[in-house]
Amino acid sequence: xxxxxxxxxxxxxxxxxxxxxxxxxxxxxxxxxxxxxxxxxxxxxxxxxxxxxxxxxxxxxxxxxxxxxxxxxxxxxxxxxxxxxxxxxxxxxxxxxxxxxxxxxxxx
Amino acid sequence: xxxxxxxxxxxxxxxxxxxxxxxxxxxxxxxxxxxxxxxxxxxxxxxxxxxxxxxxxxxxxxxxxxxxxxxxxxxxxxxxxxxxxxxxxxxxxxxxxxxxxxxxxxxxxxxxxxxxxxxxxxxxxxxxxxxxxxxxxxxxxxxxxxxxxxxxxxxxxxxxxxxxxxxxxxxxxxxxxxxxxxxxxxxxxxxxxxxxxxxxxxxxxxxxxxxxxxxxxxxxxxxxxxxxxxxxxxxxxxxxxxxxxxxxxxxxxxxxxxxxxxxxxxxxxxxxxxxxxxxxxxxxxxxxxxxxxxxxxxxxxxxxxxxxxxxxxxxxxxxxxxxxxxxxxxxxxxxxxxxx
Numbered sequence: 001x002x003x004x005x006x007x008x009x010x011x012x013x014x015x016x017x018x019x020x021x022x023x024x025x026x027x028x029x030x031x032x033x034x035x036x037x038x039x040x041x042x043x044x045x046x047x048x049x050x051x052x053x054x055x056x057x058x059x060x061x062x063x064x065x066x067x068x069x070x071x072x073x074x075x076x077x078x079x080x081x082x083x084x085x086x087x088x089x090x091x092x093x094x095x096x097x098x099x100x101x102x103x104x105x106x107x108x
Numbered sequence: 109x110x111x112x113x114x115x116x117x118x119x120x121x122x123x124x125x126x127x128x129x130x131x132x133x134x135x136x137x138x139x140x141x142x143x144x145x146x147x148x149x150x151x152x153x154x155x156x157x158x159x160x161x162x163x164x165x166x167x168x169x170x171x172x173x174x175x176x177x178x179x180x181x182x183x184x185x186x187x188x189x190x191x192x193x194x195x196x197x198x199x200x201x202x203x204x205x206x207x208x209x210x211x212x213x214x215x216x217x218x219x220x221x222x223x224x225x226x227x228x229x230x231x232x233x234x235x236x237x238x239x240x241x242x243x244x245x246x247x248x249x250x251x252x253x254x255x256x257x258x259x260x261x262x263x264x265x266x267x268x269x270x271x272x273x274x275x276x277x278x279x280x281x282x283x284x285x286x287x288x289x290x291x292x293x294x295x296x297x298x299x300x301x302x303x304x305x306x307x308x309x310x311x312x313x314x315x316x317x318x319x320x321x322x323x324x325x326x327x328x329x330x331x332x333x334x335x336x337x338x339x340x341x342x343x344x345x346x347x348x349x350x351x352x353x354x355x356x357x358x359x360x361x362x363x364x365x366x367x368x369x370x371x372x373x374x375x376x377x378x379x380x381x382x383x384x385x386x387x388x389x390x391x392x393x394x395x396x397x398x399x400x401x402x403x404x405x406x407x408x409x410x411x412x413x414x415x416x417x418x419x420x421x422x423x424x425x426x427x428x429x430x431x432x433x434x435x436x437x438x439x440x441x442x443x444x445x446x447x448x
Contacts, residue, residue: 011168025142026135026138026139026142027139027142027143027146042164042168043143043154043155043161044155044161044162044164044165044168045164045165045167045168046168047136047139047165047168048132048164048165048166048167048168048169048170049168049169051131051132051134051169052168052169052170055128055131068145070137070138070141070142071138072138072142073135073138
């Protein structure tokens with residue numbers, strides 16, 4: 001089983017979680033997800049997810065000038081995004097608990 | 109920098125058909141620049157080929173394109189299933205087998221319909237269902253030939269789409285043609301019923317405004333004539349339609365013979381302009397012994413003369429003057445004097 005398959009289903013939640021912590025620009029979000037342990041996350045997947053969440057009205061964005069590189073477009077959660085995050089987090093917690101109890105024996 | 113631009117362009121090209129492409133790729137360049145700034149390793153190596161990157165991007169973005177395509181495929185699959193099920197039925201199989209034979213006929217019909225559509229549109233909204241002059245025939249033949257040629261040639265995707273579009277237009281045109289033909293048939297029927305009516309209807313043939321609803325005969329010396337019966341060359345009474353001009357026939361003195369002029373007319377309410385109106389005059393004293401004739405009164409003295417010897421037309425074919433009914437009863441169809 002490939003963890004990228006699992007990641008596909010929870011990437012929205014992962015991105016929302018990262019942005020709930022603090023606002024970030026595209027590549028920053030990728031880097032923080034990898035630092036958190038999701039090393040296989042694809043750059044294009046994160047970028048596409050950010051654009052989709054933005055289009056869905058869950059994120060606000062603003063541009064910050066940068067000295068060393070291009071202007072950075074930062075994304076952050078708005079109220080819709082925060083509600084979405086809370087809802088997804090609840091679903092995930094329940095799902096993860098179910099899966100954890102289900103696979104206990106296999107793990108042993 | 110150029111490698112970033114090239115990579116971004118390649119991703120854009122790969123997403124050419126995506127409906128939200130601009131929105132999706134809005135800050136792709138900045139994003140790629142950020143990635144490139146972090147390491148000297150080329151983008152292709154770090155992110156994979158642009159096409160794969162574009163595919164992953166579209167998959168993560170999701171939304172309409174994939175969904176719509178899936179729905180369309182679903183519909184196509186369902187239609188395919190239905191077709192397969194129906195193919196097990198012999199009549200449907202026979203119909204499907206027979207349809208290709210109809211194709212050349214459809215090409216001809218399609219060409220004709222498209223040609224007529226073109227001619228009617230070019231002619232400024234006529235509703236011909238057949239060409240009316242040699243020029244139009246040339247156009248029809250040319251478009252029919254083009255339709256057959258188009259039907260026979262090998263089909264690529266674009267040609268198939270065009271064929272579907274042309275077929276739809278031709279189908280609608282054919283329907284429109286049927287409707288027009290129906291109208292024309294109705295018009296013909298109306299004409300037939302008008303022809304079947306033996307009375308002559310005064311068309312707007314003369315007068316200042318071309319409106320004739322009453323006739324005022326005068327004698328050679330200028331004396332106005334009354335009670336003049338008018339018939340056409342076939343012996344049909346000549347009648348006008350004053351009701352179309354805001355007048356009605358005054359029937360206060362009893363039933364009026366509609367081809368006896370001038371007609372006693374009264375203006376309907378709201379009608380202005382009284383010229384040419386014969387006001388309702390005192391009722392003429394009619395002798396009860398002489399009923400009003402509706403046949404040309406060539407010999408009015410005989411109408412009441414019951415002792416006059418009738419002259420049958422068969423015995424004297426040279427005499428074509430109307431024979432009077434010796435009973436004095438108005439004859440429905442007088443034998444007319446044919447002087448064309």
